[in-house]
Amino acid sequence: MTAVQDILSALNLDQLAEQLGTSPEEAKQAAEAAVPALIGGLQANAADPAGAASITEALSQHASGLIDGGVDLNQVDVADGERITSHIFGSNQEAVVNQLGGLGGGAGLIGKLLPMLAPVVMSFLASKFGGGAQAQAQDSSQGGGISDMLGGLLGGGSGSGGGGIMDAIGGLFGSGSQGQSGGAGGGIMDALGGLLGGGRR
Template sequence: MAAVDDILQNLPIDQLAQQVGADPQEVQQAAQAALPALLGGLQANAQGGGAGSLLEALGQHTDDVDPSQVDPADGQQIASHIFGSNEEQVYSALGGTGASSGLIKKLIPILAPIVLSYLANKVLKGGGGGGMATQQTAPTDSSAQGGPGSLESMLQDVLGGALGGGTAQQTPAPQTQSTGGGILGGILGGLLGGGRR
């Protein structure tokens, strides 16, 4: 859950609320539901030989992201790639967590590039800008020093740590006890075990 917490901490919730035309508290709740789903989808994409493709995508998103500058069409393409044919099911299920599915559909295309940037900072740059625009800059070509095997391992570690029992708000262990975690766990379980490709 550290990744979700890191990203949430750095999200300009008030700015996002204005951007999507919603109350900041609703945006916070929607982001708390959407981020684990995005990370779970990315973890599903990284399995079964997909880590190389995901690392390539991360290499294209090494710059920090200013949410007000996100191209929603690009963000939607990223979300469509992350969730594949499960995209509408994910939106519907996330709507069942208390956040409106309309808000989720507006927010995920903004959050998707932020999540990729966050992962790129963690995996390729070995640091953490949280995916938000900062003053830090680092050369992108220096990221390959560890070799593909170690980058794939780091990617799996970051994604695995992001989902390690933290998708339900107050459930430190498995997600089966919490209704919100159960819904989200079902989504992620479907993505992780569904072999979408």
């Protein structure tokens, strides 16, 4: 399983759909676009040493409990999620929302969804990185660190059916794989283009 699949499997789609005011199918489709965008935005920002330090500090403020045993969206702090998405996407946030909305569900749905899922993503990453995040982030100036850790989560399981989540994100990280994947994954890649990495560092 990739990190994205792990996060999606922890969500209660019926509860998510109810809070979004849509169908479980639409909620699932929107989440499948939003979760990679959030992790991808973090990974792009973490390529900058100051961004990596900022993400490490944010991870220290988020416990893994939100995702352990499945997510109860009633426990999600949406105001915190709004701050997280603002930090991830910066001035590109509106453009990211509009582009993801064009893939399905509309910008209004994506705009509501990102702040719901951002704390969930941070909780998942906190559970994966734990106390090692600080040490890993210190290596970011050498081109590794937390950026590589996030990239590894996105690339996990790339040998399975659809080519893994890196095919879905493709050229978002300058990997040179633009245009090599099709379907919904390629759509996410093509839609977001170079918008990721615009967050505050």
